[in-house]
Amino acid sequence: MRKKLGIVVLMAALAGIIFLSQTAGERLYEQVSGKADAGNLVVIDSGHGGKDPGKVGVNGVNEADVNLKIAQKLKKILEAQGVTVIMTREDEGSLAGSKSEDMQKRVSIINEKKPALAVSVHQNSYSSEEVHGAQVFYYTNSAEGGKAARIMQEALLDVDGDNKRKEKANDTYYMLKRTDVPVIIVECGFLSNRAEADLLVTEEYQDRLAEAIAKGILEYMGK
Numbered sequence: 282m283r284k285k286l287g288i289v290v291l292m293a294a295l296a297g298i299i300f301l302s303q304t305a306g307e308r309l310y311e312q313v314s315g316k317a318d319a320g321n322l323v324v325i326d327s328g329h330g331g332k333d334p335g336k337v338g339v340n341g342v343n344e345a346d347v348n349l350k351i352a353q354k355l356k357k358i359l360e361a362q363g364v365t366v367i368m369t370r371e372d373e374g375s376l377a378g379s380k381s382e383d384m385q386k387r388v389s390i391i392n393e394k395k396p397a398l399a400v401s402v403h404q405n406s407y408s409s410e411e412v413h414g415a416q417v418f419y420y421t422n423s424a425e426g427g428k429a430a431r432i433m434q435e436a437l438l439d440v441d442g443d444n445k446r447k448e449k450a451n452d453t454y455y456m457l458k459r460t461d462v463p464v465i466i467v468e469c470g471f472l473s474n475r476a477e478a479d480l481l482v483t484e485e486y487q488d489r490l491a492e493a494i495a496k497g498i499l500e501y502m503g504k
């Protein structure tokens with residue numbers, strides 16, 4: 282009787298050990314594979330859309346359309362390099378009816394997917410027409426964001442070697458403040474500058490921008 286009980290206890294203990302080691306193993310596997318996936322993932326956020334055109338260029342172009350064109354080209358280049366890409370928007374529409382809800386949804390996508398990097402594509406505008414050149418923004422309190430922004434600002438010299446702009450820290454932009462992974466905002470150029478606005482609507486310049494941004498992303502990811 283006592284011997285049988287001993288065997289039962291032994292069997293139960295063995296089952297317990299097997300169960301524990303399996304779950305520990307699975308947990309480890311999940312951690313490793315989860316990390317590997319997130320490490321290869323980039324979220325591309327094409328700014329504005331729907332009723333929100335963003336900035337309107339001196340040549341009449343809407344920022345939202347230029348952003349989407351560059352974002353789509355960027356997605357193709359990155360995917361060809363084996364990077365997994367999630368777009369916050371794939372077409373002209375916005376993510377929600379109101380601007381604040383739209384921004385919340387973009388932020389939720391980034392926080393849920395936890396990419397290695399999120400890149401928000403925008404075009405700039407300023408009151409004086411002579412101002413031009415691409416500029417990258419990052420969250421003041423994010424060392425990784427700062428690193429990504431430095432790499433990206435340099436990569437953008439491929440498009441315009443005379444661009445003297447430097448990456449800039451910011452602690453007020455909603456997307457930078459509310460996200461918990463490295464996020465950079467790439468302002469590709471000024472739609473208020475005639476020459477730059479006219480370049481930004483051409484396929485050729487959009488291609489060059491997408492190539493430069495992809496180069497910056499790949500370098501940041503260590504690829």
Ligand SMILES: [Zn+2]
Nearest residue numbers: 328335403404
């Ligand atoms: Zn914008």
